[in-house]
Amino acid sequence: MAKELAKQYDPKNVEDRTYQFWLDKKYFHAQKAEGKKPYTIVIPPPNITGQLHMGHALDNTLQDILIRFRRMQGRDTLWLPGTDHASIATEAKIVEAMKAEGLTKEMLGREKFLERAWDWKAKYGGRIIEQLKKMGSSCDWDRERFTLDEGCSKAVNEVFVNLYNKDLIYRGERIINWCPNCLTSISDAEVEYEDQAGHFWHLRYKLKDSDEYLELATTRPETLLGDTAVAVNPNDERYSKFVGKKVILPIVGREIPVVADDYVDVEFGTGVVKITPAHDPNDFEVGLRHNLEVINVMTPDAKITDDYPKYAGMDRYEARKAIVKDLEAEGALVRIEDYSHNVGTCYRCGTTVEPRVSKQWFVKMKPLAIPAIEAVEKGETKFVPKRFEKVYFHWLENIRDWCISRQLWWGHRIPAWYCDDCGHITVSKESVCKCEKCGSEKVVQDPDTLDTWFSSALWPFSTLGWPEKTEDFENYYPTNTLVTGYDIIPFWVMRMMFSGIEHTGKVPFDTVLIHGLVRDALGRKMSKSLGNGIDPLEIIDKYGADALRFTLATGNSPGNDMRFSDDKVEASRNFANKIWNAARFILMNLSEDEPAPHIPENLAIEDKWILSVYEKLVRDVTDNLEKFELGMAVAKLYDFIWDVFCDWYIEIAKIRLQKDDESKDTAKAVLVYVFSGALKLLHPFMPFITEEIWQTLPHEGESIMISEFPVYDENLVFEAEEKEMDRIMTAIRAIRNRRAEMNVVASKKAKIFVETQFTETFEKAGVFMQKLASASEVEVGDKFDIPGAVSIITEDARMYIPLDELVDLKAEKARLEKELAATKKELDFVNNKLNNPNFVSKAPEAVVAKQRDAAAKLNDKIKMLEESIEKMN
RNA sequence: GGACGUUUAGCUCAGCUGGUAGAGCAUUCGCUUGACGUGCGAAGGGUCAGCGGUUCAAGUCCGUUAACGUCCACCA
Numbered sequence: 001m002a003k004e005l006a007k008q009y010d011p012k013n014v015e016d017r018t019y020q021f022w023l024d025k026k027y028f029h030a031q032k033a034e035g036k037k038p039y040t041i042v043i044p045p046p047n048i049t050g051q052l053h054m055g056h057a058l059d060n061t062l063q064d065i066l067i068r069f070r071r072m073q074g075r076d077t078l079w080l081p082g083t084d085h086a087s088i089a090t091e092a093k094i095v096e097a098m099k100a101e102g103l104t105k106e107m108l109g110r111e112k113f114l115e116r117a118w119d120w121k122a123k124y125g126g127r128i129i130e131q132l133k134k135m136g137s138s139c140d141w142d143r144e145r146f147t148l149d150e151g152c153s154k155a156v157n158e159v160f161v162n163l164y165n166k167d168l169i170y171r172g173e174r175i176i177n178w179c180p181n182c183l184t185s186i187s188d189a190e191v192e193y194e195d196q197a198g199h200f201w202h203l204r205y206k207l208k209d210s211d212e213y214l215e216l217a218t219t220r221p222e223t224l225l226g227d228t229a230v231a232v233n234p235n236d237e238r239y240s241k242f243v244g245k246k247v248i249l250p251i252v253g254r255e256i257p258v259v260a261d262d263y264v265d266v267e268f269g270t271g272v273v274k275i276t277p278a279h280d281p282n283d284f285e286v287g288l289r290h291n292l293e294v295i296n297v298m299t300p301d302a303k304i305t306d307d308y309p310k311y312a313g314m315d316r317y318e319a320r321k322a323i324v325k326d327l328e329a330e331g332a333l334v335r336i337e338d339y340s341h342n343v344g345t346c347y348r349c350g351t352t353v354e355p356r357v358s359k360q361w362f363v364k365m366k367p368l369a370i371p372a373i374e375a376v377e378k379g380e381t382k383f384v385p386k387r388f389e390k391v392y393f394h395w396l397e398n399i400r401d402w403c404i405s406r407q408l409w410w411g412h413r414i415p416a417w418y419c420d421d422c423g424h425i426t427v428s429k430e431s432v433c434k435c436e437k438c439g440s441e442k443v444v445q446d447p448d449t450l451d452t453w454f455s456s457a458l459w460p461f462s463t464l465g466w467p468e469k470t471e472d473f474e475n476y477y478p479t480n481t482l483v484t485g486y487d488i489i490p491f492w493v494m495r496m497m498f499s500g501i502e503h504t505g506k507v508p509f510d511t512v513l514i515h516g517l518v519r520d521a522l523g524r525k526m527s528k529s530l531g532n533g534i535d536p537l538e539i540i541d542k543y544g545a546d547a548l549r550f551t552l553a554t555g556n557s558p559g560n561d562m563r564f565s566d567d568k569v570e571a572s573r574n575f576a577n578k579i580w581n582a583a584r585f586i587l588m589n590l591s592e593d594e595p596a597p598h599i600p601e602n603l604a605i606e607d608k609w610i611l612s613v614y615e616k617l618v619r620d621v622t623d624n625l626e627k628f629e630l631g632m633a634v635a636k637l638y639d640f641i642w643d644v645f646c647d648w649y650i651e652i653a654k655i656r657l658q659k660d661d662e663s664k665d666t667a668k669a670v671l672v673y674v675f676s677g678a679l680k681l682l683h684p685f686m687p688f689i690t691e692e693i694w695q696t697l698p699h700e701g702e703s704i705m706i707s708e709f710p711v712y713d714e715n716l717v718f719e720a721e722e723k724e725m726d727r728i729m730t731a732i733r734a735i736r737n738r739r740a741e742m743n744v745v746a747s748k749k750a751k752i753f754v755e756t757q758f759t760e761t762f763e764k765a766g767v768f769m770q771k772l773a774s775a776s777e778v779e780v781g782d783k784f785d786i787p788g789a790v791s792i793i794t795e796d797a798r799m800y801i802p803l804d805e806l807v808d809l810k811a812e813k814a815r816l817e818k819e820l821a822a823t824k825k826e827l828d829f830v831n832n833k834l835n836n837p838n839f840v841s842k843a844p845e846a847v848v849a850k851q852r853d854a855a856a857k858l859n860d861k862i863k864m865l866e867e868s869i870e871k872m873n
Numbered sequence: 874g875g876a877c878g879u880u881u882a883g884c885u886c887a888g889c890u891g892g893u894a895g896a897g898c899a900u901u902c903g904c905u906u907g908a909c910g911u912g913c914g915a916a917g918g919g920u921c922a923g924c925g926g927u928u929c930a931a932g933u934c935c936g937u938u939a940a941c942g943u944c945c946a947c948c949a
Binding site (some may be wrong): 005007008009010178193200216217218219221231263264265267268269272273274275280281282283285308327341342387388390391395396398472486490517521523554555556557559560561563565567568570572574575576577578580581583584585586587588624625627630631632635638639646647650651654658733736737739740741743744745746747748771774826827830833836837838839840841842843844845850851 | 876877878879884885886887888889893896897898899902903904906907909910911912914915916921928929930933942943944945946947948949
């Protein structure tokens with residue numbers, strides 16, 4: 001015996017040690033080499049705020065599978081890792097932590113605050129990285145990046161200035177989404193809409209110099225303070241006479257015009273709309289068209305401004321109550337109706353967003369969106385599955401300018417300086433101390449920072465050294481595959497696409513592999529508030545990283561959500577254990593000086609069979625991986641290793657392993673060859689256990705992870721032997737089935753007589769039947785007459801087992817008759833097809849031939865069954 | 874209001890380019906078979922959501938309906 005393994009696989013003994021071994025050997029490090037085609041993935045950088053959740057675990061498992069596969073195929077493989085500074089999320093966390101100390105941002109000041117932020121990054125950014133390592137991720141840690149590091153910041157400035165010079169970035173006063181809690185603007189994509197129960201307040205505004213009123217409804221009466229018009233549809237005859245007149249704004253008493261605008265829907269409500277340009281995006285548009293005044297009535301934290309002393313300082317909901325009360329007192333409130341409407345909330349903190357007019361920086365999107373759409377239309381970048389291209393197109397086709405400035409401190413500061421003297425804006429990559437226009441030194445940098453996604457958008461090239469023409473950039477850009485969840489297409493994928501095209505002239509990746517969400521066992525989204533999140537590290541601790549990876553890679557198709565449950569991981573853990581024990585068995589039979597994996601001479605039928613099935617597995621798994629069908633690949637590996645290799649080949653191999661002749665060496669060699677090949681195929685999915693076992697088995701090279709991925713070889717396919725083994729296995733299954741039905745224990749051996757036209761095959765099968773079908777001995781012949789025996793009939797053979805004392809002849813006959821009827825029915829079905837002239841003439845020849853073959857076999861079986869029944873009479 | 878997804882065995886899900894349905898778990902029966910009881914052998918269980926169409930042939934393609942889910946959308 002060469003080496004001995006423990007009875008059960010213990011991941012804890014293996015994982016950390018193996019990972020350290022890989023690190024020490026620098027296998028993860030990408031290195032340009034002659035003749036090696038690069039394969040690159042940049043990691044979706046996790047936020048430094050949180051810790052690894054199941055979504056990350058899935059995302060990174062998929063990436064590691066692809067990376068390890070390509071690395072074994074001999075590609076120069078780069079998986080570039082890193083983290084994201086996550087400006088708004090991180091800043092919120094830090095502010096929250098400061099609150100406990102009684103501190104605010106302002107008390108601390110910008111510089112001190114940023115020191116804290118960097119401390120945070122050092123602490124939590126590192127934690128994420130450690131978690132990725134626990135998963136077995138083979139990232140090139142020497143190239144680890146951070147969105148706020150020097151290189152990425154340089155790229156950000158470069159891009160900002162370029163876009164500004166091309167007029168694709170501008171500063172303007174627009175209505176934007178404002179989060180009154182985070183105290184910053186957010187982009188359209190960062191607003192989440194949800195249905196909320198609310199009310200419709202029907203109000204009436206009195207016409208000036210008249211007794212008439214215009215009735216209208218609003219969901220937000222407090223915004224009335226900022227009303228600067230009332231609008232009706234120009235084609236609405238009911239109101240045409242009022243257009244151009246004035247109404248008196250209740251409470252406030254301001255005179256505001258009645259304007260005509262297409263925006264108003266005649267059918268909806270009364271057909272009259274109050275216009276508050278400062279607090280509603282549509283109203284803002286209407287205001288622009290009619291030159292209306294924009295009156296901001298709220299402070300940044302959504303309280304009424306001092307301009308309205310009666311309500312000043314009240315938050316928007318308090319003010320709403322007070323104003324409704326006053327409206328009622330004034331007789332302006334007609335009625336209140338229940339109403340459910342869509343409310344925008346901040347995707348970070350959930351606070352209701354307040355549309356607000358404010359001066360912000362924007363990226364002009366239309367010119368950038370067009371080439372990004374075209375690139376996908378032309379197939380330069382493909383989505384897997386393809387249906388997500390629709391989501392992508394839909395976003396880009398309806399895109400509005402991107403608000404990129406944030407009133408935050410943690411992030412890339414906007415590289416724009418304002419001149420106190422002439423008001424000119426100097427935009428520059430370098431720090432500015434003089435106005436480029438008037439030369440004044442009284443310049444102040446914009447205090448705001450950029451949207452986190454602005455730097456993420458550059459991630460595929462900023463991390464490779466762009467804008468410098470570095471070797472890495474030349475070598476690894478464009479990258480190959482981007483792996484991410486569908487929820488992040490509008491935030492990230494889309495923005496990387498147009499950024500890559502605009503700044504590098506190339507799409508950033510050729511394939512976007514989209515996966516779904518990991519849900520809990522009940523199908524609910526895992527969330528902090530529900531407390532149903534499952535920590536990947538706990539799962540790894542309990543079942544091992546390989547089991548977790550296997551679970552995440554299996555049993556779901558790309559783009560669909562999956563449910564996660566311990567049951568599934570347990571099944572995966574069992575699979576790992578199965579592999580472990582197969583290895584244990586093989587090792588038991590090996591001697592100290594076993595040769596490296598090779599295909600021996602003098603192959604037996606079972607050797608050719610397993611080699612052939614294995615070879616097809618190589619072909620299929622490779623094909624599946626190339627096509628990103630990871631779930632299918634892993635399912636095939638599972639079936640092969642468990643059901644084919646372990647349950648059949650190993651069992652059959654035992655026959656020769658117990659002998660002491662050269663056939664034993666053949667069996668050992670084939671076991672080692674096929675098993676280590678299967679381990680290689682499985683390695684991308686279960687890296688730890690495959691490495692551990694591979695190291696123990698005879699092998700060449702120093703690690704499975706840099707060994708060559710098996711390549712399909714047609715010469716190792718043995719169709720004839722596969723067919724023979726099929727006949728044998730079918731016969732064995734039929735015998736086992738029959739014995740089980742009769743409750744004959746396996747330990748009770750009995751002779752088997754086989755009548756068959758495949759004499760040679762079944763003569764070879766004798767030893768297999770002894771091992772696997774409880775045969776004491778097997779006799780193959782033309783004709784047997786064994787009275788009182790059980791007969792078992794397959795398409796290829798009739799077998800008799802003399803189990804006299806156990807056989808109930810009457811029942812036996814009934815059983816055979818039942819089987820005959822079933823077989824006849826099957827034959828009818830096939831014959832129906834064959835008798836259909838349309839089928840014979842129109843179906844492909846191969847399909848017809850298959851049916852003819854089936855019919856012939858069924859006829860053989862029927863004949864045998866009938867004979868057997870006849871004999872019993 | 875649009876768009877997309879899901880609907881297959883008791884449960885969770887596979888099923889690529891159309892050729893009488895598969896896995897894991899669960900259930901039932903049997904097993905100290907010298908790798909593994911985290912195991913071995915065997916069994917039961919499905920009109921592939923409904924309807925219509927294309928086709929020699931449909932879980933698989935087309936249309937439609939329903940239920941559930943997701944995303945998008947300025948109806949105040």
